[in-house]
Structure formats: C-alpha cells, structure tokens
Amino acid sequence: MTTQTDAPLTAAINTEDLQRLVEFAQLVTSAQDAMSDDIVTRLARVMNEGITLLDRLTRNEGLMTLLRVLDQPESQRLLVGLAEALRVTSRDIAVTAPANGGLIDLLRGVFHPGTQEGIRLLSLLGQHLNNSLREQHRRGS
Amino acid sequence: MRILVVGGGTAGTIVANNLARRLSAETRSGKVRITMLSASDRHMYQPGLLYVAFGQMTPDQLYRDQASLLEASIDFHVDPVKQFQLDQKKVLTEAGKVHEYDILVIATGSRMVPEETPGLNEGAEFFYTEASAVKMYKRLREFKGGKVAVAVGVPHKCPIAPVEVMFALHDFFKARGIRDKVQMKYYYPIGRIHTIENVAIWAKPEFDRLGIEYETLFNIKEVDAKNKILKSEEGVDVEYDLLIVIPAHRGMEVIERDNLGQGGWIPTNRHSLTMNGHDNVYVVGDTTNLPVSKTGSAAHFQAEVISENIASIIKVGEPVRDYDGKVYCFIEAGHDRATYAMFNYQNPPDLKPPSKPMHWFKVAYNQMYWTSVRGLL
Numbered sequence: 001m002t003t004q005t006d007a008p009l010t011a012a013i014n015t016e017d018l019q020r021l022v023e024f025a026q027l028v029t030s031a032q033d034a035m036s037d038d039i040v041t042r043l044a045r046v047m048n049e050g051i052t053l054l055d056r057l058t059r060n061e062g063l064m065t066l067l068r069v070l071d072q073p074e075s076q077r078l079l080v081g082l083a084e085a086l087r088v089t090s091r092d093i094a095v096t097a098p099a100n101g102g103l104i105d106l107l108r109g110v111f112h113p114g115t116q117e118g119i120r121l122l123s124l125l126g127q128h129l130n131n132s133l134r135e136q137h138r139r140g141s
Numbered sequence: 142m143r144i145l146v147v148g149g150g151t152a153g154t155i156v157a158n159n160l161a162r163r164l165s166a167e168t169r170s171g172k173v174r175i176t177m178l179s180a181s182d183r184h185m186y187q188p189g190l191l192y193v194a195f196g197q198m199t200p201d202q203l204y205r206d207q208a209s210l211l212e213a214s215i216d217f218h219v220d221p222v223k224q225f226q227l228d229q230k231k232v233l234t235e236a237g238k239v240h241e242y243d244i245l246v247i248a249t250g251s252r253m254v255p256e257e258t259p260g261l262n263e264g265a266e267f268f269y270t271e272a273s274a275v276k277m278y279k280r281l282r283e284f285k286g287g288k289v290a291v292a293v294g295v296p297h298k299c300p301i302a303p304v305e306v307m308f309a310l311h312d313f314f315k316a317r318g319i320r321d322k323v324q325m326k327y328y329y330p331i332g333r334i335h336t337i338e339n340v341a342i343w344a345k346p347e348f349d350r351l352g353i354e355y356e357t358l359f360n361i362k363e364v365d366a367k368n369k370i371l372k373s374e375e376g377v378d379v380e381y382d383l384l385i386v387i388p389a390h391r392g393m394e395v396i397e398r399d400n401l402g403q404g405g406w407i408p409t410n411r412h413s414l415t416m417n418g419h420d421n422v423y424v425v426g427d428t429t430n431l432p433v434s435k436t437g438s439a440a441h442f443q444a445e446v447i448s449e450n451i452a453s454i455i456k457v458g459e460p461v462r463d464y465d466g467k468v469y470c471f472i473e474a475g476h477d478r479a480t481y482a483m484f485n486y487q488n489p490p491d492l493k494p495p496s497k498p499m500h501w502f503k504v505a506y507n508q509m510y511w512t513s514v515r516g517l518l
Contacts, residue, residue: 037477037501040501040505041504044507044508044509047508048511048512051517052511052512052515052517055515
C-alpha cells in the first residue's frame with residue numbers, strides 16, 4: 001500500500017534517479033577497489049612536487065615580470081617574430097654551405113644588410129639589458 | 142632584526158620558512174636576517190619510521206636535503222648549539238661560532254632514552270631511529286610466533302604510536318599467516334589503554350575485536366634480556382618472545398645542560414609560546430613542556446602561530462595570535478583503514494569510525510609533508 005510519505009521515494013524510482021545514484025555508488029566503489037596505496041602515494045608525490053614548483057615559479061620575480069611583459073601586444077609580436085625566425089633559420093641553415101672562415105668571408109657577411117640589421121637588433125637588446133641591470137644594482141634590488 | 146632558529150626539524154623548518162615568506166621584503170632590504178642552526182644537513186620525515194619498521198617504506202624515502210626545503214633567504218648552518226646564553230642574547234655552537242640574536246626560536250626536539258631503563262637496549266625493539274626501525278623490521282621478519290609484548294614508556298613522542306603499532310602488528314602477522322600463532326599483549330602505564338580518554342574508549346573494542354590483550358598500570362622497570370622477562374614498577378613479571386617498546390623520551394641534552402628546563406622540556410607559555418621569563422625566546426614542538434602531544438602536527442600549528450606573531454611584532458609591534466593547543470593525529474587502524482583525533486586545550490577528540498579514504502589521506506600526507514614543511518600547506 002502506498003502512503004503519502006512513500007510518494008517522493010516512488011517518484012524517484014520512477015524517474016530513474018535512484019538507478020543513477022546506484023550507478024554513481026558503483027563508480028565510487030570501483031574506483032576505491034582499483035586504488036592502491038602506491039597509486040595514492042604517486043599521485044600525492046606529483047601533487048607535492050607540482051605545488052612546490054608552482055610556488056617557486058609564481059614567487060620568482062624575474063619570471064613574473066617576463067610573463068607580464070609577454071602579455072603585452074608588442075611582446076607577442078616579438079614572440080611571433082622569434083617563432084617565425086626559428087622556423088626560417090632552421091630551414092635556411094640546412095641549405096646553407098658551411099663557412100670557409102677568414103676575414104674576407106666575415107667582411108662579406110658584414111656588408112650584407114640583413115647582417116647589419118641583425119647586429120643592430122642584438123645591440124639594441126644588449127643596451128636595454130645593460131641599462132636595466134645597472135638600474136637594478138643602483139636600487140640595490 | 143636578527144632571528145635565530147635553533148633546530149631544523151618539522152617545527153624549526155616551518156617557522157623559518159613561514160618567517161621568510163612573511164618577511165620577504167624585510168629580508169631583501171636587509172632589515173631582517175633569518176638564520177637556522179641544525180644538527181644535520183638532512184631532514185627526516187619521522188612518522189615514516191613506523192612504516193620502515195613494518196617494511197612499508199625504505200629509509201631513503203624518509204629524507205630530503207634540509208637546504209632544499211628552506212627558502213633561499215634563510216642563512217642555514219649545519220652547526221648544533223653547544224650553549225645557550227639567553228642573558229646575553231647569543232648562542233655558542235659546536236664549531237665554536239657565536240650567533241647573536243634579537244629573537245630566538247628553540248626547536249631542538251626530543252630523543253628516546255632507552256639506555257635509562259636497564260636491559261631495554263639489549264632486550265627490546267624500537268622504531269624511533271632509522272637503525273632501530275630497520276632492526277625491528279628484520280626481527281619481525283624472522284619471528285615465527287609466540288608472545289609479543291608491547292610496552293610504553295613515558296613521556297614519549299607521538300602518543301598514537303602505541304595503538305598504531307598494535308594494529309600494524311596484527312595486520313603484519315595476519316598477512317604472513319601466523320596471526321593464530323602469536324599472542325599479542327599491550328602494556329600501558331596509566332589506568333586505561335590510552336592517555337587520551339576518547340582514544341582509549343575507541344581503541345578498547347578494536348583491541349577486543351582483533352584479539353589483542355591489554356594490561357594497564359604497567360610501568361616499565363627493567364628488562365631481563367637473557368631470560369626474556371619484562372618487569373614493571375608494580376611488581377609484575379612478563380615473559381615474552383618479542384618485546385617492542387615505545388621508549389621514554391627527553392628533550393635534547395643541551396637544554397638540560399643549560400638548565401633551560403627539567404627533562405629537556407622548556408617551560409613555555411601555553412598561548413604565546415614564549416619561554417617563561419624570556420619574551421624574545423619562543424619554544425616550539427617537542428621542546429615545550431606544554432600539556433599537548435609531542436607530534437608533528439602540534440609542532441606545525443605552533444610554528445604557524447609563532448611565525449605570524451614574530452612577523453607582526455616586526456611589522457606592527459604586537460603579536461596577533463594565541464595557540465589554542467590544537468593537535469591533529471592520524472590513526473592507522475589496520476586493514477587499510479584510518480581515523481583521526483583532533484583536539485585542543487578545551488575540546489577532547491571525537492573519533493570517527495575508521496575508513497579507507499582516511500587511510501589514503503594519511504598515505505597522501507606522507508608525501509604532502511614536504512609541501513607542509515616548506516610552509517605551503
């Protein structure tokens with residue numbers, strides 16, 4: 001005989017919710033049975049090392065500054081440019097003849113406009129790096 | 142401001158790391174200097190010794206390089222303290238160096254002293270050092286059956302260890318198929334089977350269920366190793382085939398030598414954790430004489446209070462927290478089940494039925510400990 005208090009339970013059975021609960025319980029039981037102390041140890045070790053690594057990375061002032069800079073649009077263009085340069089350089093180097101050595105070859109390279117622009121880019125980077133390091137030392141940080 | 146942390150165990154390491162994090166700007170600018178003096182360049186996960194004694198861990202799994210656990214701003218020296226000169230705010234080390242301080246944190250820990258009980262070293266097995274835990278495992282491996290006596294000295298580190306040993310022994314002998322050939326009996330020094338009443342209430346039916354016998358009001362007097370007899374102060378003689386003892390502990394020798402505290406336990410304010418009569422000296426972990434368990438968790442909770450208070454004193458001139466006596470102990474209950482006891486000065490523990498997820502939590506914590514001492518958890 002169905003009473004008023006039985007009604008919600010009956011409804012749950014009818015709507016297959018109870019079946020889903022049973023399936024969920026079976027899933028948890030099966031996960032428990034499959035788990036071993038070794039698995040838990042390995043998972044915990046990975047988590048432990050992961051948290052430690054993340055902590056070190058997020059408290060590394062230099063790395064955080066680099067991430068902030070890389071987040072800016074012009075820096076992203078630089079990254080795209082760097083990625084493209086890596087791709088083309090890798091392709092070009094494969095088909096470029098080995099250097100002969102000597103001053104003549106060196107001078108021939110220097111007269112090339114691309115080489116001059118490359119040196120100028122590296123020089124600019126060097127100047128800014130130098131200025132930043134000098135400023136940090138001056139501030140005592 | 143010179144902060145000197147003496148001791149590189151759980152308590153000292155957490156205090157130093159928490160301070161280094163809280164005072165990172167001050168240490169970078171040179172306003173604060175944190176120095177740690179330790180007796181060893183290695184850090185041991187001490188609760189793991191019980192696992193070593195039962196072949197569930199190897200000793201190498203218990204250690205990490207101490208320097209790798211410390212914040213880079215901490216000035217770390219392997220050079221134990223030889224003498225405390227609190228009136229002059231300095232300590233002398235074994236290497237002959239002098240370290241002056243403005244704030245001192247004493248975290249020198251405790252040690253077992255089986256040599257103080259006649260015959261104990263010769264006749265009993267322990268697991269409170271690496272060598273003794275390995276020796277106990279070898280002894281257990283060769284044990285074929287007979288009477289196993291487990292006796293408890295006071296005071297001792299990790300109050301839950303005695304009951305955990307019983308459950309672990311039961312599992313070990315059962316797994317080897319000799320449980321029916323082993324008679325296990327537990328001897329405890331007070332009038333119930335555990336110092337914490339609710340743990341005693343919980344453990345008693347568990348012992349009964351597993352066929353573990355027990356005798357209370359049994360204080361170890363001496364061991365006749367030759368004839369395999371354990372004698373109590375109460376005049377009871379117990380014959381055994383295998384004797385496992387939780388030995389009595391003391392604080393470190395330097396604490397007793399310098400008259401900082403009887404038995405090596407320093408009189409400590411139960412809330413501020415400062416040494417009585419010395420507001421600039423903090424005591425943490427096993428070294429205190431507080432009426433709480435000598436466990437890693439107590440050390441952890443105390444270390445957090447101390448580091449927060451020292452940091453706030455430096456930043457705003459006043460401490461901000463009191464220690465409430467909090468302790469959290471996992472209890473491995475055998476059959477891959479565990480429970481826990483959490484309590485403080487005001488509230489006794491309320492033990493839940495053991496479960497497998499709690500056992501996994503303990504297994505996971507064996508790894509998470511390293512995150513914890515770094516001051517991350």
